[in-house]
Amino acid sequence: AQTVTQSQPEMSVQEAETVTLSCTYDTSENNYYLFWYKQPPSRQMILVIRQEAYKQQNATENRFSVNFQKAAKSFSLKISDSQLGDTAMYFCAFMIVKDKIIFGKGTRLHILP
């Protein structure tokens, strides 16, 4: 069975700093996708970034980037120049082809003014 582990339940950083959220996963599959979702206080689930496992290049979306280490089964999210609006719960998620998304338990991120 696939599992997703987020080892940091909660983090706080100052505004404008860079922060990295960790995620590891376990699977025997070779073809899969990884996602980071953001859940702000409004509770809406928002897709932040996605990564295809067959791509070696790390995905980036503006201030958000990932460090995908396939052999280590690691998928961390880096937020650069953090902003107050980045305060949210962040979920790492995993999906094998044509299956459901499995979520980690989340990391609560606080951006401090």
Add this chain to the structure above:
Amino acid sequence: DSGVTQTPKHLITATGQRVTLRCSPRSGDLSVYWYQQSLDQGLQFLIQYYNGEERAKGNILERFSAQQFPDLHSELNLSSLELGDSALYFCASSVGRAQGTIYGYTFGSGTRLTVV
């Protein structure tokens, strides 16, 4: 607005009662997924429908059931409610089973169920 509509947004009911949560997927999306998020927890997969047919089941209780109708909207029925069923219930949709892997899901804003 994500395009996925969930109603109602909030629901308060007593133990032992039955409720129905409704989800309208984004236009063109054929797959609907239901997730349960208990307080400060991750999302637990309940069930998936694709074009009216059940395609995958998670740890969904026997007291819970769902269906997807010909117009592709879906309903999640929760019966004999217990205090522990209090949670945020999300519906998500994707174009198809394959497309879901590429784009991820589009989530609704959730239904917050409180059982008292």
